[in-house]
Amino acid sequence: xxxxxxxxxxxxxxxxxxxxxxxxxLLTEGRTATRTVTFFDPAPFRSRVAxxxxxxxxxxxxxxxxxxxxxxxxxxxxxxxxxxxxDSGIELDELDPGRRGVTVGTAVGATTGLEEEYRVVSDDGRxxxxxxxxxxxxxYGHFVPSSFAAEVARDCGxxxxxxxxxxxxxxxxxxxxxxxxxxGEGAADVMVAGAADAPLSPITxxxxxxxxxxxxxxxxxxxxxxxxxxxxxxxxxxxxxxxFVLEEREHARARRAEVYARxxxxxxxxxxxxxxxxxxxxxxxxxxxxxxxxxxxTDPRDLDYVSAHGSGTRQNDRHETAAFKTALGGHAxxxxxxxxxxxxxxxxxxxxxLEIAASVLAIRDHVVPPTANLDNPDxxxxxxxxxxxxxxxxxxxxxxxxxxxxxxxxAMVLSGAxxxxxxxx
Amino acid sequence: xxxxxxxxGIGVVAPTGLGTEEFWSAARAGRDGxxxxxxxxxxxxxxxxxxxxxxxEAADHLPGRLLPQTDRMTRLALVAADWALADAAVRPGExxxxxxxxxxxxSAGGFEFxxxxxxxxxxxxPGHVSAxxxxxxxxxxxxxxxxxxxxxxxxxxxxxxxGAGGLDAxxxxxxRLRGDARLMLSGxxxxxxxxxxWVAHLAGGRISTRDDPETAYLxxxxxxxxxxxxxxGAMLVLEERRAALERGAPRVYGEIAGYAATFDxxxxxxxxxALRRAIEIALSDAGAAPDEVGVVFADAAAVPELDRAxxxxxxxxxxxxxxxxxxxxxxxxxxxxxxxxxxxxxxxxCMRDGVIPPTAKVRPAADYRLDLVTGxxxxxxxxxxxxxxxxxxxxxxxxxxxxGAAEDDQRQEAR
Amino acid sequence: MTDRxxxxxxxxxxxxxxxxxxxxxxxxxxILDTDFGDLGYDSIALLETASRLNxxxxxxxxxxxxxxxxxxxxDVVNAA
Numbered sequence: 067x068x069x070x071x072x073x074x075x076x077x078x079x080x081x082x083x084x085x086x087x088x089x090x091x092l093l094t095e096g097r098t099a100t101r102t103v104t105f106f107d108p109a110p111f112r113s114r115v116a117x118x119x120x121x122x123x124x125x126x127x128x129x130x131x132x133x134x135x136x137x138x139x140x141x142x143x144x145x146x147x148x149x150x151x152x153d154s155g156i157e158l159d160e161l162d163p164g165r166r167g168v169t170v171g172t173a174v175g176a177t178t179g180l181e182e183e184y185r186v187v188s189d190d191g192r193x194x195x196x197x198x199x200x201x202x203x204x205x206y207g208h209f210v211p212s213s214f215a216a217e218v219a220r221d222c223g224x225x226x227x228x229x230x231x232x233x234x235x236x237x238x239x240x241x242x243x244x245x246x247x248x249x250g251e252g253a254a255d256v257m258v259a260g261a262a263d264a265p266l267s268p269i270t271x272x273x274x275x276x277x278x279x280x281x282x283x284x285x286x287x288x289x290x291x292x293x294x295x296x297x298x299x300x301x302x303x304x305x306x307x308x309x310f311v312l313e314e315r316e317h318a319r320a321r322r323a324e325v326y327a328r329x330x331x332x333x334x335x336x337x338x339x340x341x342x343x344x345x346x347x348x349x350x351x352x353x354x355x356x357x358x359x360x361x362x363x364t365d366p367r368d369l370d371y372v373s374a375h376g377s378g379t380r381q382n383d384r385h386e387t388a389a390f391k392t393a394l395g396g397h398a399x400x401x402x403x404x405x406x407x408x409x410x411x412x413x414x415x416x417x418x419x420l421e422i423a424a425s426v427l428a429i430r431d432h433v434v435p436p437t438a439n440l441d442n443p444d445x446x447x448x449x450x451x452x453x454x455x456x457x458x459x460x461x462x463x464x465x466x467x468x469x470x471x472x473x474x475x476x477a478m479v480l481s482g483a484x485x486x487x488x489x490x491x
Numbered sequence: 492x493x494x495x496x497x498x499x500g501i502g503v504v505a506p507t508g509l510g511t512e513e514f515w516s517a518a519r520a521g522r523d524g525x526x527x528x529x530x531x532x533x534x535x536x537x538x539x540x541x542x543x544x545x546x547x548e549a550a551d552h553l554p555g556r557l558l559p560q561t562d563r564m565t566r567l568a569l570v571a572a573d574w575a576l577a578d579a580a581v582r583p584g585e586x587x588x589x590x591x592x593x594x595x596x597x598s599a600g601g602f603e604f605x606x607x608x609x610x611x612x613x614x615x616x617p618g619h620v621s622a623x624x625x626x627x628x629x630x631x632x633x634x635x636x637x638x639x640x641x642x643x644x645x646x647x648x649x650x651x652x653x654g655a656g657g658l659d660a661x662x663x664x665x666x667r668l669r670g671d672a673r674l675m676l677s678g679x680x681x682x683x684x685x686x687x688x689w690v691a692h693l694a695g696g697r698i699s700t701r702d703d704p705e706t707a708y709l710x711x712x713x714x715x716x717x718x719x720x721x722x723x724g725a726m727l728v729l730e731e732r733r734a735a736l737e738r739g740a741p742r743v744y745g746e747i748a749g750y751a752a753t754f755d756x757x758x759x760x761x762x763x764x765a766l767r768r769a770i771e772i773a774l775s776d777a778g779a780a781p782d783e784v785g786v787v788f789a790d791a792a793a794v795p796e797l798d799r800a801x802x803x804x805x806x807x808x809x810x811x812x813x814x815x816x817x818x819x820x821x822x823x824x825x826x827x828x829x830x831x832x833x834x835x836x837x838x839x840x841c842m843r844d845g846v847i848p849p850t851a852k853v854r855p856a857a858d859y860r861l862d863l864v865t866g867x868x869x870x871x872x873x874x875x876x877x878x879x880x881x882x883x884x885x886x887x888x889x890x891x892x893x894x895g896a897a898e899d900d901q902r903q904e905a906r
Numbered sequence: 907m908t909d910r911x912x913x914x915x916x917x918x919x920x921x922x923x924x925x926x927x928x929x930x931x932x933x934x935x936x937i938l939d940t941d942f943g944d945l946g947y948d949s950i951a952l953l954e955t956a957s958r959l960n961x962x963x964x965x966x967x968x969x970x971x972x973x974x975x976x977x978x979x980x981d982v983v984n985a986a
Contacts, residue, residue, distance in 0.1 A: 088664075097915065104570070110616060110617050163756065163762075164753065164765070164768060168752070170752075173629065173630075174629055174630075175600075175630065175651075180607060182603075184606070184609045184613075184687060185613060187687075187690055187934065188609070188610065188613070188687075190613045190614070191609065191610045191611075191612065191613030191614035191615075192614060194531075194610065194686060195532060195535060195686050195688045196606075196687050196690050198536055198537070198689070198690040198693045198694070201690045201691070201693065201694045202694065203694055203696075204694070205690065205694035205695075206691055206692070206694050206695030206883060207884075208691070209599050209602075209683075209688070209692075209694075209695070210598045210599055210650045210651065210653045210689035210827075210882075210883065211600075211630070211651055212598075212652045212653045212656075212882055212883075212884060212886060213883075213884055215652075216754070216884035216886070219754050219885070220757045220832070220885075223756070223757075224754055225753055225754050225755070225756055225762075225765050225768075226752075226753060226754065227751075227752040227753070228652070228752070228753075228754035228756070228885075228886065229650055229651065229652040229655075229656075229659055229752065229886070230630070230650065230651035230652065231599060231648065231649065231650060231651075231882055232630035232631055232649045232650075232651050233631050233647070233648060233649050234626075234629065234631045234635070235632070237631075238646065241717070244648075244663075244672060247666055251666070253751070253752075258556050268612060268617070269608065269609055269612055269620070269624070271617070271623040272608075272612050272617040272620035273608070273620055273621070273622070273624035274625060275617060275620075276620055276621065276622040276624065276625065276953060276954075276957060277625050277950055277953055278620045278953065279625065333646065333671075334646050334647065334648070335589060335644055335645065335646065335647075336592070336593070336634075336635075336638040336643065336647045337644065338588065338638045338639050338641075338643055338644045338646070339639065340639065341560075341626045341632075341635050341636065341639065341950075342626060342950060343949065343950075350589075350644055353589055353644070357671065364600070365799045373721050449766075466543040471625065471626045471629070471631070471635065472626065472629075472632065472634060472635025472636075472638075473635055473638060474631070474635070474638060474647065477824055554926070554927065554945055555926040555927025556925065556926040556927060556947075556951070557926065557927055558926045559923075559924060559926045559954070560926075560950070618936060618957060618960060618961060619957075619961065621957075622950050622953045622954040622957065623950065623954065625950075720946070
């Protein structure tokens with residue numbers, strides 16, 4: 067007897083506005099939050115656009131001590147977790163602390179905080195033997211990003227399984243899947259889970275410049291993220307977080323919680339091919355999708371929407387299109403597919419969780435967010451990518467996918483409350 | 492009926508030995524692997540000892556193409572993975588590629604690689620940052636590189652929970668094997684011995700500043716004053732028991748019988764630390780009574796209040812002095828995510844050979860009420876072992892192993 | 907280091923330093939017209955090499971990434 071998992075709370079911090087409501091408004095209006103980098107002088111870099119958050123830590127409820135101690139990404143995780151817990155209406159104090167846990171996904175951890183501290187202790191790279199006397203006490207928390215999960219766990223008093231999942235750009239999806247597995251096997255009844263990344267730091271721009279993964283479309287920043295468009299030339303870095311309250315289904319029912327969706331299946335595979343490269347046929351992503359559908363006992367034809375990885379690199383979008391055709395068959399041409407990275411950029415490990423948030427909101431409102439900046443169809447990406455304008459669309463069952471450096475390919479199926487009740491269709 | 496997951500291969504890279512048998516003979520003899528830091532000049536820092544893997548020439552084991560794109564800890568992990576697969580006699584393509592996955596634990600990723608690139612960026616400019624920085628430092632690198640090198644396309648994963656990670660990765664692998672995976676490579680191999688990593692360890696405030704390897708890392712000892720960081724770890728081949736027998740795996744070291752992870756309450760709330768509960772849930776998961784457990788491999792923080800918490804948890808479950816406890820990591824240092832899986836390897840070998848390796852150098856304080864195995868190795872017939880690992884911030888993990896011998900007996904009975 | 911001509915030996919040395927020994931053909935052999943892929947170098951290895959050439963030879967060779975063989979790469983660098 068497997069225990070089913072439902073999503074009862076959503077918290078989001080994304081470029082373009084704070085909170086879940088602003089996030090969803092941006093996406094459904096098809097606006098973009100990409101702009102010229104303001105966090106540092108981007109002049110020396112090849113790619114100079116980003117999806118930045120105008121984050122006000124104090125207005126977001128963080129204390130000065132929390133801000134001092136935590137990396138920006140950890141702050142994001144905490145703020146989003148608090149929103150999710152509030153949204154779920156759950157009274158944490160009434161629950162056994164040992165039956166609740168936390169999973170936070172992150173691809174690059176405290177990369178921003180580490181770079182800042184490195185500059186101090188190395189005197190801007192002058193000293194190889196960096197000076198410990200200038201190190202801040204919280205440096206260890208930046209060093210090992212399990213501190214992110216520890217911060218969230220302490221905040222919500224979790225004493226069950228707590229940890230970080232870090233599988234590159236599939237971290238967000240894999241973190242939510244991991245939390246579902248823990249509930250499914252009985253290790254917890256409630257998990258606060260999701261992902262956060264805040265990678266907008268010079269070292270990140272430098273390394274993605276070096277492999278030409280990010281776009282050089284610096285003269286047109288608001289239209290720089292162009293998934294599936296024939297003129298796409300790389301992704302736009304972003305930042306953000308999405309956290310969820312996940313509950314065992316009966317647990318949610320007993321407290322009469324409002325349910326966004328059921329997490330009905332997930333799977334992950336590796337391409338075992340290249341740390342950054344993708345084979346054009348998308349075979350392993352297709353295998354992950356097929357396995358997730360099987361776990362969800364869902365026929366491809368029952369999918370109403372697909373939230374794509376859609377990073378906007380030449381190779382990803384081709385790879386993914388092939389994977390959809392392989393895994394979904396003829397339905398690949400009928401189901402609406404879109405990439406919200408066109409609007410909020412690619413926030414590495416966080417984006418998978420943000421895409422889950424968009425998916426459950428699509429189920430709630432029966433609206434599919436568009437792929438912005440899709441002006442020039444690419445013959446190699448010849449599916450219905452919902453160009454530029456959101457679509458009102460009966461959406462009960464959603465597939466969301468991710469692809470990450472290291473070869474990770476992950477997929478998750480989410481079902482609306484109707485579908486979850488078993489018989490809406 | 493949940494599926495039984497067994498260990499069929501071990502690969503070790505440790506400060507006390509390259510390869511399983513070298514490590515194990517050193518552990519049995521209590522031979523020390525701690526010495527002055529040799530990977531960089533640590534003379535100017537308050538802490539100057541480490542457990543370093545010596546005599547490791549990556550080029551002897553790995554193709555040259557991998558060297559510019561890997562941190563030292565990834566090279567160690569790739570070699571440990573190779574050795575584990577060889578030990579399990581896994582032939583390429585034997586289990587189908589999509590049925591084989593990798594689950595590793597990371598802590599700080601390839602931190603030395605990262606330091607070099609940060610230096611290039613800030614002292615020379617963005618054009619001097621390596622293209623390999625895009626993945627060589629990040630937490631998922633070991634899983635990715637191992638899966639590519641060995642053509643493993645199944646469900647993979649990466650966990651980060653500081654020192655608890657090595658056990659959490661193995662638990663994730665077991666979960667995968669109860670799903671649709673046929674074979675998993677799992678464990679932690681870690682290493683952060685570079686100036687930038689050292690400064691982070693110092694900031695953490697738990698490392699020893701003593702200069703004498705004999706007294707620097709002494710858990711459960713009245714002289715305890717922090718630990719010595721080390722590098723290395725172990726990779727294990729895990730399989731569902733029946734599948735391992737079907738493919739003719741040469742040996743079964745033991746079964747991953749039980750596991751649990753808990754998180755400590757915030758300090759000052761007056762609640763008991765959560766390690767005891769992790770032990771109890773892991774035993775219950777294994778269907779094991781406390782008196783079945785023949786040895787406990789302790790986390791052994793060597794910070795007095797943490798040693799106290801661990802000793803209290805062990806005595807609460809087993810009774811004072813009721814179970815042999817050991818911490819062979821006093822000879823290797825604490826290996827971050829590598830610690831848990833290296834202790835699992837040691838516990839499996841302990842059960843195989845009927846001998847408990849000693850906690851080198853330690854003279855235990857009586858008031859911990861532990862039967863700490865010190866001095867020399869202790870012969871003991873061990874059918875089940877408990878391995879504990881904790882991570883900074885409040886992470887507790889407990890893993891219960893059953894011996895391969897017990898399994899052989901069952902197999903005999905079944906015939 | 908401007909006004910320097912890059913030789914095949916220079917390229918061999920830089921490839922080894924930046925991208926390691928390939929798993930394909932022996933670098934010491936006649937490789938001028940061998941595809942980099944056949945020499946065991948992927949796109950990241952070539953980007954890493956190109957970045958080094960940009961620094962050492964003060965050239966701007968995004969195009970070098972498209973060079974398929976050592977001869978093509980030498981031509982691009984020495985023409986710059």
